[in-house]
Amino acid sequence: MKLVIDENRCKGCNLCTQVCPYRIFRPGRRPNRKGVIVPELDRPERCTNCRLQGLYGRTLCGICQLTCPDQAIGWVRERPYEPLTMEVEY
Amino acid sequence: MSFDDWLRTDRLPHIWCSGCSNGTILNCTLAAVDAEGWDPDRTVFVSGIGCSSRAPGYIATDSLHTTHGRALAFATGVKLADPSLNVVVFTGDGDLAAIGGNHFIHACRRNIDLTVVCMNNLIYGMTGGQGSPTTPLGALSTTSPYGSSEPAFDLVALAVAAGANHVARWTAYHVREVQKAIQTGLRTPGLSFIEVRAGCPTNYGRKNRLREVTDMAEHFRTRSMVKAKFDRLVAEGRPIPPDTIVVGEFVRRALPAMGVAP
Ligand SMILES: Cc1ncc(C[n+]2csc(CCOP(=O)(O)OP(=O)(O)O)c2C)c(N)n1
Numbered sequence: 542m543k544l545v546i547d548e549n550r551c552k553g554c555n556l557c558t559q560v561c562p563y564r565i566f567r568p569g570r571r572p573n574r575k576g577v578i579v580p581e582l583d584r585p586e587r588c589t590n591c592r593l594q595g596l597y598g599r600t601l602c603g604i605c606q607l608t609c610p611d612q613a614i615g616w617v618r619e620r621p622y623e624p625l626t627m628e629v630e631y
Numbered sequence: 632m633s634f635d636d637w638l639r640t641d642r643l644p645h646i647w648c649s650g651c652s653n654g655t656i657l658n659c660t661l662a663a664v665d666a667e668g669w670d671p672d673r674t675v676f677v678s679g680i681g682c683s684s685r686a687p688g689y690i691a692t693d694s695l696h697t698t699h700g701r702a703l704a705f706a707t708g709v710k711l712a713d714p715s716l717n718v719v720v721f722t723g724d725g726d727l728a729a730i731g732g733n734h735f736i737h738a739c740r741r742n743i744d745l746t747v748v749c750m751n752n753l754i755y756g757m758t759g760g761q762g763s764p765t766t767p768l769g770a771l772s773t774t775s776p777y778g779s780s781e782p783a784f785d786l787v788a789l790a791v792a793a794g795a796n797h798v799a800r801w802t803a804y805h806v807r808e809v810q811k812a813i814q815t816g817l818r819t820p821g822l823s824f825i826e827v828r829a830g831c832p833t834n835y836g837r838k839n840r841l842r843e844v845t846d847m848a849e850h851f852r853t854r855s856m857v858k859a860k861f862d863r864l865v866a867e868g869r870p871i872p873p874d875t876i877v878v879g880e881f882v883r884r885a886l887p888a889m890g891v892a893p
């Protein structure tokens with residue numbers, strides 16, 4: 542699974558940068574098309590949910606998604622992260 | 632998590648300000664109804680007027696956005712007309728404790744089978760930051776430019792005294808705890824009251840040295856004290872900082888209730 546921020550919904554409050562235990566969200570630097578400074582993702586493949594959601598069949602952690610006041614955080618299925626899943630999980 | 636399935640995605644992004652806790656509390660509530668496996672077709676969300684009361688408009692179930700202070704009166708009607716419906720009320724501190732204060736205590740007294748989520752941002756957010764009955768002593772608002780000189784309502788104590796079957800308080804920083812408290816509320820017959828301390832960066836934070844959204848979250852994290860610890864400190868006669876937010880479950884009981892599904 543791949544962590545994504547929906548740029549259309551995010552309002553740049555930076556709450557996600559505060560709550561993730563891995564500090565995956567970092568305050569962004571440039572405003573987007575709407576003038577919102579959307580956070581950047583720092584090695585999102587470290588996210589517990591990206592790694593283990595498939596294995597457990599349910600959401601793990603998910604604190605950023607529950608906290609995001611603008612419903613902007615979610616996960617999409619994606620191939621490239623899957624080999625990494627095996628490596629990180631020892 | 633699939634609380635996304637409960638959202639009216641065509642209505643997003645919502646109108647709430649950047650960093651407003653109302654969005655977070657909406658997430659927690661939807662995660663709770665989803666985890667409890669409630670049927671969207673048998674679930675109704677009711678609210679009054681205020682920023683907080685806009686929440687049902689973003690949910691894909693049937694909902695009622697009613698008049699200021701009257702959410703509980705409308706919700707009582709819905710629940711008594713069809714007790715098999717699941718009814719959740721969103722309300723603000725002004726909506727619930729000022730104009731709707733009497734509905735609040737009488738809904739608790741009747742112990743109607745509702746789950747009431749109060750987004751308590753300590754201010755009238757929608758109308759520009761006037762003081763509410765929960766504005767803390769000394770806090771700045773547009774109607775208390777030199778600091779509020781009135782004591783604030785303790786909504787939890789009010790609900791406990793008036794007879795609600797389940798009463799809890801958390802903050803918007805404690806997302807999992809809020810979700811769990813709401814789940815407990817959904818399962819408890821009778822009135823369940825969950826006060827969630829909410830950040831209003833635009834009208835409260837800006838005036839009260841919590842300008843950044845993250846400042847308010849940090850304030851919630853550092854000032855909260857779980858009820859067990861608070862009770863212990865009180866018993867030991869130890870000092871408690873005046874701005875402490877006591878969080879946790881305050882009551883869970885089985886007093887006779889109204890409108891419970893047969
Ligand atoms: C009968 C009536 N009186 C006054 C108002 C104006 N009014 C609209 S919202 C509001 C206060 C809302 O405060 P609160 O319930 O705390 O909601 P918040 O916006 O803070 O979430 C008031 C006084 C109204 N809409 N209707």
Ligand code: SF4
Pocket residue numbers: 546550551552553554555556557558579580608609610611612613614
């Ligand atoms: S919490 Fe949500 S709205 Fe706020 S910056 Fe992060 S993604 Fe954007």
Ligand code: SF4
Pocket residue numbers: 544560561562563564565587588589590591601602603604605606
């Ligand atoms: S789910 Fe948890 S670990 Fe993953 S990005 Fe969100 S807060 Fe971080």
Ligand code: SF4
Pocket residue numbers: 646647648650651652653682683752756757830831832833834835
């Ligand atoms: S004014 Fe306050 S309560 Fe209303 S949307 Fe903005 S931050 Fe939220």
Ligand SMILES: [Mg+2]
Pocket residue numbers: 681723724725750751752753754755756763
């Ligand atoms: Mg308010």
